[in-house]
Amino acid sequence: MKVVADLDVCIGAGVCVLTAPKVFDQGADDGLVRVIVETVPSGEERLAREAVDLCPSGALEIVDED
Amino acid sequence: MVAWSGCAATELKRINFCYRRAMAEPVELPTERLAPLDPPPALRRLREEGPVCRLRFSDGQIGWLVLGYSLGRALLVDSRFSVGEIVQPLGDPEVVAEIDRIERSMPEHKGVLIALDPPQHTRIRRSAASYFTVRAVAEREEAIERIVAGRLDAMEEAGAPVDLMTAFALPLSSFSICEVLGVPHADRERFERPSAVLVDPGADADAKRAALVDFADYCREVVARKREAPGEDLLSDLIVADELGEDEIVGLARQLFEAGHETTATMLTLSVFTLLSERSRWDALRADPEAIGAAVEELMRYLSILQMGTFSRTATEDVDLGDLVVEQGEKVVVSIPSVNRDPEKFADPDVLDLGRNAAGHLGFGHGKHMCIGQHLARWELKVAIRGLLERFPDLDLAVPVEEIPFFGGEHLLYGVEKLPVKWQAR
Ligand code: HEM
Ligand code: SF4
Numbered sequence: 001m002k003v004v005a006d007l008d009v010c011i012g013a014g015v016c017v018l019t020a021p022k023v024f025d026q027g028a029d030d031g032l033v034r035v036i037v038e039t040v041p042s043g044e045e046r047l048a049r050e051a052v053d054l055c056p057s058g059a060l061e062i063v064d065e066d
Numbered sequence: 067m068v069a070w071s072g073c074a075a076t077e078l079k080r081i082n083f084c085y086r087r088a089m090a091e092p093v094e095l096p097t098e099r100l101a102p103l104d105p106p107p108a109l110r111r112l113r114e115e116g117p118v119c120r121l122r123f124s125d126g127q128i129g130w131l132v133l134g135y136s137l138g139r140a141l142l143v144d145s146r147f148s149v150g151e152i153v154q155p156l157g158d159p160e161v162v163a164e165i166d167r168i169e170r171s172m173p174e175h176k177g178v179l180i181a182l183d184p185p186q187h188t189r190i191r192r193s194a195a196s197y198f199t200v201r202a203v204a205e206r207e208e209a210i211e212r213i214v215a216g217r218l219d220a221m222e223e224a225g226a227p228v229d230l231m232t233a234f235a236l237p238l239s240s241f242s243i244c245e246v247l248g249v250p251h252a253d254r255e256r257f258e259r260p261s262a263v264l265v266d267p268g269a270d271a272d273a274k275r276a277a278l279v280d281f282a283d284y285c286r287e288v289v290a291r292k293r294e295a296p297g298e299d300l301l302s303d304l305i306v307a308d309e310l311g312e313d314e315i316v317g318l319a320r321q322l323f324e325a326g327h328e329t330t331a332t333m334l335t336l337s338v339f340t341l342l343s344e345r346s347r348w349d350a351l352r353a354d355p356e357a358i359g360a361a362v363e364e365l366m367r368y369l370s371i372l373q374m375g376t377f378s379r380t381a382t383e384d385v386d387l388g389d390l391v392v393e394q395g396e397k398v399v400v401s402i403p404s405v406n407r408d409p410e411k412f413a414d415p416d417v418l419d420l421g422r423n424a425a426g427h428l429g430f431g432h433g434k435h436m437c438i439g440q441h442l443a444r445w446e447l448k449v450a451i452r453g454l455l456e457r458f459p460d461l462d463l464a465v466p467v468e469e470i471p472f473f474g475g476e477h478l479l480y481g482v483e484k485l486p487v488k489w490q491a492r
Contacts, residue, residue, distance in 0.1 A: 011188070012195030013436050019425060021200070031195025031202075054426055056436040058143055 001040045002064040003048055005033045010059035019054055020047035033059060092120035092128045095155035095374065095401075097475050102467075103340060103369065104416065105403035109133065113404050118390045121399065125159035129378070129397035130390060135408035135428070137389050138400040142433035144387070147379035148183045149435065153397055155374055156476040157267050164271045165264075165278070174282050177310070177317020180325070180377055180435055187434060190318055193310055194438065197246060197300045203441040206245065210445055213241045214453040222457070226488035227464035231335045234450070235485075239330035242446050243323060243439075248299025249288055256284045257323040265328065267476035285319045322439070329371070330443045332481035334450055337365045339470065339485055340418070341451075342463050347420060352455050361420040362447045367427035368418045370403040373480035376431055402428055403480075464488040 003023065012031035016024040022044050025034045040048045052060040096108035112119050117134025132138045141147065154162050169175055176182075179191055196202060217234045224233065240254040263269045263277035289301060289312065296302035300322075304315050341348040351358055378399050381392040392398060406427050407415040430437035437443070454461055463470070464486035474480040 011191055011434050011436070012199065013438070014198070014200045014441055015436075017200040018441070026199040026201060027196070028199075028201070029196055030192065031197070031199045032192070050425065056143065056432045057434055 001045055001048070001062060002038070003035050003040060003052060004061050004063055005035050006059045006061070007032050009057050010055075011057045013056050015054050015056060016051040016060060019051040020044060023048045024051060039064075090120055092122040093131070094122050095131065095399075097156070097373070099474070102470075102472055103343075103418075105370065105373070105407060109401060109404045110407065113408065116389065121155060123153045123155055123159075123378070123397065124157050125153055125163060127153065127397065129153075129399070130392060131155070131375070132390070132398060132400040133404040133408075134389070135405040135411035137387060138405040138428055139432050140387055141379065141390070141398060141400060142376065142428075142431065142435075144385065144433075145184070146382055146385050147398065148382050149181055149377060150183065150380055151378075152181065153378050155399055158270075161269075161271045161274065165274050168275055168278060172278065172282060173313040174285065174317035174320055175313075177314035177319075178321045179318065179438065180321065184434070190310060190314055191434070191438065193304060193307070194300060194318060194322075198438050198441060200441050203445050206242075206442075207445060207449065209245050210242060210449045211453075213238055213245075214449050218453055218457045222491075225491065227486045230338060230485040230487050231331065231483065234454075235331040235334040235338075236327065238450055239327040239334070239446060242330070242442060243326035246299065246326075246442065247288070247301055247319060247322060248292065248297045253284075253288075254327075257281065258327065260284070261324045261328060264324070265478055281320055281324070282316065285316045285323070288319060289316050325437075326439050326442070329479065330439075330446050332479050333366070333369065333371050333443070334447055335485045336369050336371060336481045337362070337447065337451065338454065338461075338487070339463070339482055340365060340369065342461065342487070343467060347418070348455070348461070350420065351451070352459055355452055355455065357420065358448050358451055358455075359444075360423070362444055362451070363427070364418065364420050364422055364424040365447075366429035367406045367412065367424040369480075370406045370427075370429055371479050371481055372402045372429070373474050374478050375399040375401045375403075377435075400428070402431075458487075458489040461487055461489050 010032045012026060014026055016033055017026055023037055023040055025036050027034055052062055096106040098106050100107055113133035117137040118130055118132050121129050121131035123129055132141055152166050177190055179187060217238050221228050221233050240258060241251050244251050260277035260281035263273050292301045292305055296306060301319060304310055351361055376399060378397045380397050381394050383394050385392045406429060409415050430440040471483040473483050
C-alpha cells in the first residue's frame with residue numbers, strides 16, 4: 001500500500017502526523033505533509049488508512065492497494 | 067422493473083425526506099441543558115429525526131442546522147460553501163450584523179483566517195502552518211512546562227482555595243500564545259480584554275466596536291515592535307519573509323490571540339471539572355499518566371465546548387448532499403455538540419470513556435478551517451492536566467457542584483466561569 005499527498009490541497013493541519021507518525025511528517029519550512037515512507041509498512045496500514053480518512057482537507061489518497 | 071422501483075423508491079424516499087425537512091417548522095438553537103456536561107436534550111431529539119433540520123438564525127433568516135456526524139464532515143470539506151457574511155443562531159442580530167460589517171471594513175480583516183475563503187485563506191494559513199505542526203509544538207513542550215510550573219507555584223503560594231480559571235487556565239493559555247507570537251507575558255491584558263468583550267453576549271455594539279479598535283491598535287503596535295526588533299517568533303518571521311502585507315499580518319495576529327486563549331482556558335477548566343466531579347476519573351489518570359493524551363481527545367469530543375457550533379457557512383450555489391439540499395445563499399451551521407454525540411459514529415456517545423479512541427471528533431472542526439492551534443491546545447491541555455495531577459494529587463472542588471457557575475446560552479462557548487478548587491498543603 002502506498003499513500004500520495006496533494007500538496008496543493010494540504011492545509012498543514014497535521015492530523016495525519018498525529019495519527020500515523022511513522023508514515024507522515026510535516027515540512028519544517030511550510031508545515032505541509034510529507035509521506036516519509038515509500039510503501040506503508042504492514043504494521044502501519046491501519047493507522048495510515050485512519051489518517052487518510054481523518055485528513056480534513058482531503059489531501060491524502062491511498063494508491064497501490066495490495 | 068425491479069431495478070426501477072428499487073432505485074426510484076430510494077430516490078422518492080429521499081425527496082420526501084428532504085421535503086419534510088424543508089417544510090418543517092424551523093427551530094431555534096436549543097441551549098437548555100438538564101445535566102451540566104450533556105448537550106441540550108432537544109439536540110438529541112432533533113438528531114433522532116434526521117441529520118439536519120431547519121434553523122432560524124437570530125436575524126430571522128432560515129437556514130440549516132447539521133446534527134449528524136457524516137453530513138457535518140461532508141459539509142465542512144465542501145468547497146461550494148463560503149465563510150462569507152457570518153450569522154449566528156443566537157445573540158442580538160443587530161449587534162452581530164453591525165460587528166460583522168465593521169470587521170469586514172477594517173483593513174486587518176484580510177488576515178482573519180476564519181472569515182476568508184481560498185485563495186486568500188490558503189495563502190495566509192500556509193504562511194503560519196509551520197508554527198503549529200505537531201513537531202513545532204512538541205518543540206515548545208519545555209516552554210509550556212515552564213509556564214505550567216510557574217502557575218502551579220503561584221497556586222501553591224496563594225494557598226487553597228483558588229479559582230482554577232484565573233489562577234491557572236487563563237494565564238497558561240494566554241502565556242502560551244504569547245510565546246508563539248513572541249510578545250511579553252505582561253501583554254496578556256491587552257488581548258484578553260478586547261477578546262472578552264467581543265465574545266460577551268451582553269456587550270453592546272459600542273462596546274464591541276471599541277474592543278475591535280483597541281484590539282487592532284494593539285496588534286498593529288506588536289507588529290511595529292517586531293519590525294523594529296525582530297525575534298524568533300511567528301510574527302517576526304512573517305515580517306522578514308515579506309510574503310504577507312502589513313494588514314494581513316496584523317489580522318492574523320489578532321485572530322491567533324483571539325482564538326488561542328479563551329477556548330483552551332475554557333476547555334481546560336471544564337475538563338478538570340469533569341475529572342474531579344467523578345473522582346474515579348481523576349484517580350485513573352493519576353495512576354496512568356500515559357493515558358492523558360487519549361483522555362484529552364475524549365474530553366474534546368464529550369465536552370464539545372463550541373456549543374453554538376461552527377461559524378456559519380453560506381452555499382455559493384445549489385448543493386445536494388443527499389440528506390441536505392441547500393439553495394444558493396442559504397446558511398448552514400454544524401452543531402459540534404450534536405455531531406460528537408452521534409451514535410452512528412461513536413458507540414455509547416453519551417458515555418465519557420477516557421480510554422476510547424475518539425479520533426475523528428469534530429471538536430476542532432474539519433475541512434480547511436480546521437483549528438490551526440489544535441496541536442498547541444492538545445499540548446497545553448496534556449501538560450496542564452499532568453502538572454495538576456502531579457502537584458496536587460488530592461485536588462478537589464472547593465464548593466458543591468450546584469454552586470459552580472456554568473455559562474453557555476448565547477455565548478459561543480460552554481464552560482465554567484469559575485472553578486474553585488482546594489488541596490491539602492504539604
Ligand atoms: C481547546 C481549544 C480549542 C478549541 C476547542 C478550538 C476549536 C476550533 C474550531 C472548532 C475551529 C473551526 C471553526 C469553524 O470551522 O467554524 C477553530 C478554528 C481556529 N482556531 Fe481553534 N480551538 C482551540 C484552540 C485554539 C488555539 C490554541 C489557537 C491558536 C493558537 C486556535 C486558533 C484557531 C484559528 C486561527 C482558527 C481558524 C482557522 C481557519 O479558519 O483556517 N484555536 N478552532
Ligand atoms: S492531515 Fe491532511 S491537511 Fe493535515 S497535514 Fe496531513 S495531509 Fe495535510
